[in-house]
Amino acid sequence: MAQILSPLPGTFYRSVSPDQPPYKADGDAVAAGDVIGLIEVMKSFHEVRAETAGTNIRFLADNEEPIMAGAPLADLD
């Protein structure tokens, strides 16, 4: 199992905008390089990508949750 960690402190978003579906749902397969969420830092947005592929992603951070750099965002099998 791998963990996807937040590269930055800020606010975590699971979709590109509130009216869009999340990038990934719990249980989805993920390819290396897939965007799994956004971190908003001081009003600028940064994509979070999976570094490795996995068959099952489970999110640990909620949408709009404030997070610290290095905080786990999701588990990946």
Place this chain on the structure above:
Amino acid sequence: MLKKLLVANRGEIAVRIIRAAQDLGIATVAVYSAADAGSLHVQLADETVNIGPPAAKKSYLNIEALLKAARDTGCDSVHPGYGFLAENAAFSDAVTGAGLVFVGPSGDAIRMMGDKVSARSAAAAAGVPVVPGSAGRVDGLEAGRTVLAETGFPVMIKAAAGGGGRGIRIANSLVEFVQAFPQAEAEALAAFGDGGLYMEKVIGKARHIEVQVLADGSDAIHCYERECSLQRRRQKVWEEAPSRALSDGLREELCASAVALAKAVKYSGAGTVEYLYDDDADRFYFIEMNTRIQVEHPVTEAITGIDLVAEMLRIAGGEKLRIRQGDVSVKGHAIEVRLNAEDPAKEFAPFPGQVAELRIPGGPGVRFDSMLYQGYQVPPFYDSLLAKLIVHAETREAAIMRLIRALNELRIGGLKTTKPLFLALAADPAVRAGDVHTRWLEGWLIENAATLAN
């Protein structure tokens, strides 16, 4: 006079407002999110209220939580600062509806100036020059051709339903215009479900010049202009007053037009009328009116000696304007630079973190408006403005020398900031000559950004 003020903001502007209120003997209530419990504005206020979690939507933008904090602490007034809810007409209405004083204009005035079309109409009706263009929507190519008589070339064709730069085409000649117009129509229809277009003259090389006004609902005065032509992504980074680009005659005309607009809309409080100034044509055009105190207000305070935030509070407390136009005069030159937690060498990437070391510049003609203190943890949830360094001197040249001196005194350890940008700009021949326009900095950054290491 107001008795107790809720400061509905954070950061340096909350500190600025608390200071002005305390100078006037008005008690202050700071509000803060869970991320700001250790902030300077919380330390300085007489009372504090936690209004929610870090996300601005759940705290500083939460009208219900703000009104409850004001009620629970017995406030008679609310100052919105800038950003957040400062230009939210519904917030102004809600504060007034709760029986409190909103330190700013009415919801109706905010609404009128917040809508591009109604603001442009109000300005035109008050005799303020607007960017030449169509009065409203342009009905078809033939109607578009008649508007060309006013705009000339290049002309911008914009989707009426567009925004954020989308749906814009520029035509440099009649041939291009005849081609571009139907394309823009089709594009607007496809993108926005609405093919409506309007047209505006393209002002190629323009300066951003804005006029500070103070008004009490019937009378209005101006406090002269600021020039804010150094911008990156439409964000001002360096502001100064007065503008050296204007002749005395045009300056009087510009400032009088801002007063005429403020009077025409029965404006109350501090406001800023923004213009584009076309050097080549020696003409100015209204862009918009900001119905709040602005980040760069200290440069006006430096050259006029007027405490704009204190005047806002007095006006909100029911006083008439105390200052007559004839009493406002310009002394010297002032420059403000915005120190942001951003790394200018890395495309201005945000850089939240802890202030490991802080040395604040001082001495004659130096002002430092900030919420920083040693050990302060800059949260990642809000904008990146850390501090504003304002210098004032007899001349522009002397102000630039003083800016360099003060920047060298300043030390913010542990963070990357925009300080290297301002040292480089202060040494640049074009900046020294004042030979800049609103798109100048972005071009300069392409050449020079890599050299701006902290």
